Amino acid sequence: MRVYISDLKDHVGKTVALKGWVYNHRSSGKIKFLLLRDGTGICQCVYFRGECDEAAFEGFEKLSQEAHVQVTGVVKAEPRSPGGYEISAQQLEILGTSVDYPISPKEHGPDFLLNNRHLWMRSKKQHAVIRVRARIVKAIRDFFDGRGFTLTDAPIFTPNACEGTSTLFQTKYFDEQAFLSQSGQLYMEATAAAFGKVYCFGPTFRAEKSKTRRHLIEFWMVEPEVAFNDLYDNMELAEQFVEYIVQTAVRECAEELKVLERNTDALTKVIAPFPRLHYKEAAEMILKENPAFINGDDFGAPDEAIVSSKFDKPVFVHHFPSAVKAFYMKEDPNEAGYSMSCDLLASEGYGEIIGGGQREDSYETLVRKIEEHKLNLKDFEWYLDLRKYGTFQHAGFGLGVERAVSWVCGIQHIRETIPFPRLYGRNYP
């Protein structure tokens, strides 16, 4: 019977067939070891001369890294073996050869590895990161689905900007101009009025002409939006959400985080509530260590690191100056010039993972803001309707999935947190 390595525990003492790829192999006299990788795990297969098929013992010499093989043998519990089980192997069949596999255990440069991303993903650490990502994605859906949110995914082709016009990807929509979505938020504001608590979860696009550790051109964002919530309700939802996804990953991805050599002590402290700082307090903190910072500006990555280094949990910064935030942010009626916005900065210097806030709900103010931002009113008619027909207080946020995965995995560069990264200057493979 053919089984997966992850299911070996159910077959102890039985003869099974495993299919997989050669991860490693070595011989010493009368005994040969094959480390087999099948995507669900890695298993050691042991061939003893005299106990196994003689052809298998001889065939071993033809093995090469990443050849596709079938192993037949008896499952044994073996605590010292990776995964806890071992195969006392009898037969070996080569099903797909692999000649000169380009990725060897030696160090390769990032460009080489990215060019070979389709193969690189087979290696232990990359495999672990993508598994953590998959678990976090499930946790994201479980969190919102379990709290009465309705999934209302936003379109990817859009007629208008959401997050400023400088990072828009332009494309054609038949004879019209269109843009790839930078954020589903505006659409979530519409569905929030139809369903109350909503979220969308999909790819978003930013034409950022810069190479940083934290920016992708195409990234996944989950964006909840809640009718009647204000800025403070929004931060409460965000902190419960982040606690949930981080603790789920720590609990259920222990194996993967070990492969990544992630010390999880800092992650276990990610329990709500999180500290909250007014922009002015954060700016003061930054100025002490970075005198070049200009009060009123948005934060750069080093500024965020200064703020987050003061806390052992993620920290909210709220009330950014309206001037550095998008047109839809509500200005605080009690604090002219400051918006009811909030960013969440991850701990350990990982920086912003969430951006959001309370939305402008006055028709007149929104029209003025759209004009001030030099956006085309016509494209926003539908959005303005939401303020014409039963305008309502509402708030929401967006979490960048890859930023969250980088942080949880303790990875320095965001490019490893998505199966096929799109970076400035890279659209391959």
Ligand code: 4AD
């Ligand atoms: O702060 P941002 O731009 O906020 C929005 O797009 C809002 N419309 C979301 C909302 O309120 N519904 O982006 C939100 C998050 C950031 O905090 C970051 O985690 C991630 O999206 N992000 C990126 N991740 C990777 N690469 C990029 N280029 C990113 N830009 C933003």
Ligand code: MG
């Ligand atoms: Mg932001």
